[in-house]
Amino acid sequence: MVRLQLDPFLSELTNMFEHTTEKGSVWVTLKHSSDKSKVQRDKMESSGKEVEFKCLIRATDGKKNISTLVGMKDHQRFQASYATILKARMTSLKKREKKDKRKASDVDKKQQVSKKSAKT
Template identity: 80%
Template structure:
């Protein structure tokens, strides 16, 4: 697995999507990470130091695996670029067909139903 900086990671992810346009898939996984061993994190926690967590992003097309870590400072910029890539490359997805509300309401009504009327007798 190759760990890249966020910008080269996004470029390589775009290349992966291009290579798998005709056939294949790209899997992307996200996981929180601190880039430290558990022992070191526990020492920092007991000393009262703040631990900065990062997001580990991995992508694979079955042949090649790439990864990057994104810190809280770069998160917004990375998320915007990542969303742009996903929107541009997910062309095989189909839009969901929705029923028209009026047609659905008419279909739900039971034809020929009669209501019983009740009357009070006054004395």
């Protein structure tokens, strides 16, 4: 797995989405990580230093794997760029059907009337 900086990761992620537009999927996973081993974290905590946790983000299309670490300082910028990429590349999702409130309430009233008449 290749660990990239933020900007190259985002460009590679865009390329993955472009290659899988016709057929295929891209899987993106996020994980809470400190990028240090447990022994190193224990040493830092015992000496009084605070461990900085980061977000490990992995992406794969089944053939190629990429990953990056996002710190607290870069998280706002990364989230905005990531959201833009997702909005641009998820074109095959279907929009939800909106139900008309008036029609739904009319149907409910008719069902209630038919239940009452069936009981009598």
